[in-house]
Amino acid sequence: MTGTPRREPTPRRYLMCEPTYFTVEYSINPWMNPDEPVSAELAVKQWTELADTYRRFGHRVDTIRPVPGLPDMVFAANSGTVVDGRVLGARFRNPQRTAEADHYRRWFLDHGYRDVVMPTAVNEAEGDFAWTGRLLLAGSGFRTDPGAHAEAQEVLGVPVVSLQLVDPRFYHLDTALFVLSDDHIAYYPEAFSPGSQRVLARLFPDAIIANAADAECLGLNGVSDGRNVVLPMEATHLAERLVHAGYEPTFVDISELRKSGGGPKCCTMELRD
Numbered sequence: 241m242t243g244t245p246r247r248e249p250t251p252r253r254y255l256m257c258e259p260t261y262f263t264v265e266y267s268i269n270p271w272m273n274p275d276e277p278v279s280a281e282l283a284v285k286q287w288t289e290l291a292d293t294y295r296r297f298g299h300r301v302d303t304i305r306p307v308p309g310l311p312d313m314v315f316a317a318n319s320g321t322v323v324d325g326r327v328l329g330a331r332f333r334n335p336q337r338t339a340e341a342d343h344y345r346r347w348f349l350d351h352g353y354r355d356v357v358m359p360t361a362v363n364e365a366e367g368d369f370a371w372t373g374r375l376l377l378a379g380s381g382f383r384t385d386p387g388a389h390a391e392a393q394e395v396l397g398v399p400v401v402s403l404q405l406v407d408p409r410f411y412h413l414d415t416a417l418f419v420l421s422d423d424h425i426a427y428y429p430e431a432f433s434p435g436s437q438r439v440l441a442r443l444f445p446d447a448i449i450a451n452a453a454d455a456e457c458l459g460l461n462g463v464s465d466g467r468n469v470v471l472p473m474e475a476t477h478l479a480e481r482l483v484h485a486g487y488e489p490t491f492v493d494i495s496e497l498r499k500s501g502g503g504p505k506c507c508t509m510e511l512r513d
């Protein structure tokens with residue numbers, strides 16, 4: 241008889257950016273409504289709790305200084321994909337976010353990264369790239385260009401699997417899929433084209449399948465260290481499935497950051513050195 245697998249955490253290093261200048265003053269995804277009030281103070285509180293959660297699990301959290309006028313800079317995951325110490329930076333689709341990429345590029349150079357390449361194609365980094373430990377899953381359809389997938393394969397030297405996103409609410413791959421442990425993922429099938437759904441089912445037959453309620457609270461924007469899985473507090477169905485599979489969910493409140501279309505993962509770039 242096979243029981244629930246024992247899940248082992250591995251130490252992580254994350255890069256985060258405090259939402260000091262957080263606002264929703266433009267709309268570049270369906271979650272953003274500039275007419276709805278937003279509190280930078282509450283966003284900072286929620287972000288601080290997220291960073292403290294990682295530290296409590298023994299992970300290292302580095303930070304980059306926020307820049308006035310770049311309210312989405314808090315979404316660190318969109319500014320770099322790091323595998324084995326190699327960095328592929330970002331090129332944003334929307335002009336409102338263009339300047340973020342260079343601040344992060346400079347952070348990498350100032351912190352000892354020597355292999356830093358800036359993309360030629362539109363590339364929103366870990367927003368659309370997820371490293372499973374074997375494959376780099378790559379989303380396109382709304383933000384990252386399919387050409388960026390080939391560029392990532394060349395620069396990072398890892399096999400890339402292209403996936404097509406089809407629902408504008410789930411405009412980045414990390415709104416619809418995340419990696420739980422080596423080669424084990426959770427995802428929301430309806431966010432993907434029929435062909436991409438078949439690819440995912442073939443590659444990950446034991447994946448955890450999320451439902452619409454999980455996806456609609458950005459529950460797929462989770463962060464896992466192999467055992468502890470940080471999730472938005474509304475993602476209760478997904479949390480039950482994770483417990484069943486041997487993981488330990490931890491809930492965080494990200495309601496303020498969600499007003500910009502972001503969750504825990506968007507705030508967290510993983511530095512795989």
Ligand SMILES: CN(C)C(=N)NCCC[C@H](N)C(=O)O
Pocket residue numbers: 268269272312315317318337366367411412414415461500501502503505506
């Ligand atoms: C989970 N997601 C989508 C992220 N990886 N990033 C959030 C980016 C939010 C920003 N307002 C934007 O629309 O770009």
